[in-house]
Amino acid sequence: MSTAFLHPPFDTLERQHQAVSFGVWLFLVSEVLLFSGLFAGYGVYRELFPAGFLAAGRHTDIVFGTANTAILMSSSFTIAVAGRAARADLGRMAWWLLVVTFGLGVLFLVLKGFEYREDIANHLLPAPAFAVPVPGAQIFFSYYWIMTSVHAVHVTCGLIAVGRLIVISRNNLAWLSGSASEDATALYWHLVDVIWIVLYPLLYLVGRAHG
Amino acid sequence: MSDTTFVPAPPLDYLHDGATLKSWLLTTDHKRIAILFGLSITFFFFIGAVAISIVRLELLTPAGDLVSDDTYNKMFTIHGIVMVWFFLIPSIPATFGNFLLPLMIGAKDLAFPRINLLSWYLYIGGAAFTVLTLILGGVDTGWTFYTPYSTMFSNSSVLTAAMGIFVVGFSSVLTGVNFIATTHMLRAPGMTWFRMPLFVWAMYATSLVMVLATPVLAMTLLLIMAERWFDLPIFDASRGGDPLLFQHLFWFYSHPAVYIMVLPAMGVASEILTCFARRRLFGYSFMVYALVAIAVIGFFVWGHHMFVSGQSAYANVVFSFLSFMVAVPSAIKVFNWTATLYRGSISFDAPMLYIFGFMGLFTIGGLTGLFLATVPIDIHVTDTYFVVAHFHYIMVGGSVSAFFGALHFWWPKITGKLYPERLARFAAITMFVGFNLTFFPQFVMGYLGMPRRYHVYPPEFQVYHVLSTCGAAVLGVAYILPLFYLIWSFRNGARASSNPWNAKGLEWQTPSPPPHENFLTPPIVEQPYDYQPADIAGGRDAR
């Protein structure tokens, strides 16, 4: 490995890689706490309004939700394989896998957009004409909108990071294996995926067990 | 003097390594970023000070005759927001922490220099929203943003104010991530965990709190903004929401935030005390455990802000117990500092005077915390001036005193210049006197029932308010004085050697001001605080 990727405060590339992934892990802990504030509130209100949450949960669109879950999990897979490929000096393949990851991420956001449009058409914005007349349902949907939109912001940030990898490595495939950026981006992307996997049952599966 | 190590044609120091504005605004040097932070927080310190001056002047008389009630409410709100988020929280970490952490562990820079610069830009982004809030007419919710007032009733610029704090929160998180990663990854050979200066430990503990608590605040503010903007029912009791949930989330951050402000001060105190007492720190390892214990227990005491909120009596008892427990490590620290003085060789330079002030005022702040942890007493004094006095003793008496101590102690290292010692001692003593005159009367009137955030008040409390306002005037002088003589010193002061205090610690092994990558030769790591009183002229060693 060349030292072209070594940045000032570090003396060895290995240490630098360790530091980057350690730093990203710390940041991810912080991100988890960001969402945990929402999860805590969700938990409290679900306890207070079990009926409202069950009723409201049936109004989210499980088709979009499930499709998006599949998409995001696939993208996590492709970015993980991209990392392996980069380390195995299959630079071109890694690059294309990143492009696929990016595409899946965009697809996720597009579907989310269609889902939002449908939700709005179905009067699922917490407002006077709200569609589910059960107490607590509006609170459920407040959490639905906030959680999914904060998550969408994270997907967007992830897309920017993945896009950055794609652009930089387009003519410089060695950079993918040499710099710590691919690892860091993949870690972040996995977090985005993991958070969605928590959101999916909270928002889409709740209330559906009873048919 | 120990700075006789030979220096071949010294490279430019960080202050002169590039003179253009661009070389400052795009710098990744932690020392320059520390200076950028230093200037920004000084600006906000004076905004906060102007706001509170208006409040204190208004309170000279019981009637609301100087400003309107709305203006008064906006002034104490902006004072709180600015002082907490734009001064105190970044004060020691983002300036001295930024400057010293890499130096103290023998690193060339923080682990992520560009992220460090991003922290400053995020701070400036948050600051811009805060200034925008002022331009739009201010915000009147109090720094605590209690719902449903902030979400449904206030007519002021809640959105921009909350947005400013939301953004500046990410600055804290990134600084914390950077500090933790640096401490783990970039310690010089020989710098083991238990050889690190207490200041580095303090930064480490502070960073943990920043990384874990700040995001919860960010989310809480986001909920406030969403609720206000889109009329969501999350905290709206009439639609099933729970305003107390907001208080729980808010204090889950804002109590640990107190430790973000005071842990760094404890680190500073340990550095300065040992240097001017020429003494090893008494109970080093206990000091480390105490720091970490405060940071950890501090996460579980938030409910003591809510004893009268309507939370259950049992929750009150549990939170009360935990609050008593967090007092133990704080007390241990004060005992250890005191014991450090024993058999020392103490000199009374300005930094040491500030730290004596810190010890006294922090102790009073901590001990009055016991009253507030005791549920029946808290029920009486919470939301009165007793609480105001208590947290100012911790946050101003403690943290700000230590901040000024640090400013004087490391000034020669940061600027390469000496400050005028006699003026500095005068300022330190004035600050101590002014502080007590301002805040001690507030304990008394608080116990007598004077509620906080009152624009008009019953005349029987006037004597205390007049004393307090006089004290604030003295305090104002004490804060402005260093501004002038430090600027003078920066321009005209005598050159400082690399180690004017004859202090231990790696930061003193490099020239003042340090060069771009900090060390010309790899620093030599010793036991921490390896001071020998005997090597000071005039001291007489018993052995």
Add this chain to the structure above:
Amino acid sequence: MSGFRYSLPEASHNAGQVDFAFAAVLSIALAIFITLLVLIIVFAVRYRRGAPASHAPLPKLLSREIEIGWTVATTFLAIFTFWWFVGGMGLPPRDAPNQLEIHVVAKQWMWKTQHPEGAREIDALHIPVNRQIRLVMTSQDVIHSFYVPAFRLKQDVLPVRSTELVFTPTELGTFHLFCAEYCGTQHSRMTGEITVMTAAGYRAWLHKQPHGDSLVREGENLFDKFGCGACHSTQSQVHAPKLDRVFGSVVVLQDGRQVRADEAYLKKSILDPRADIVAGYAPIMPAYGQYADAGDVEAIVAYLKTLPKQGGKP
């Protein structure tokens, strides 16, 4: 400058306790503080630079023992203080038999109080001495806090929910009432006066008050005005829960939970009837939050507590 306050009357049953606790914690704090202060001053003088004093290091074993010693001592002191002052005094007092229940509605920026016989006051409250008072409080808008320094008592007042304050005034006189939770523009003007009178004086005062409807009567009127009886009376054909002896009963809800029908539950059921649907009933009742203000709801609940009336309507 008209007079200045240097002491605070102890005008309720618990004021003395709070002052005692304060004095005790103060002595502990002072003992610690003075010890530290003396040590710091003595060390600072004795070990000042240039003074002839020993600088020898402490034996490691000794410093370790000192360290463990004061850690343990401080921990025990903290636990002891907690146990003494919180364990014993942290819980609210028990109900007395002749308790006087007064309803308080807080709004920006005034206190409205109502006595059981119907007398109403604004920013004032007259109460008899040595009789246990229960304040049932709610807010019409934001969070306020009912604070009477002379009683050493404070309780936040929340929208929709009720909070309570139980105390016994023990001293005659007029005392400050403050709003202690910041509530907006005129927060500092949301003050009032608590007048503690003799039992006879209180009866005479009540007698002189305009004979407004009592809270219960007012509740009954509102009950009629809103047409509650159309569904909830025993004669009604509509399938709705009957309200005789509803207060204090245990209600089984649709989702299987059991709740006690206390004031908070009744209030919530009026404002937000679909929150807790009683098992076996359809959720057909509209929410009355937009028609009834906080005071109305207080009154209706007070009326519901009296059901069934002998020969009364429902």
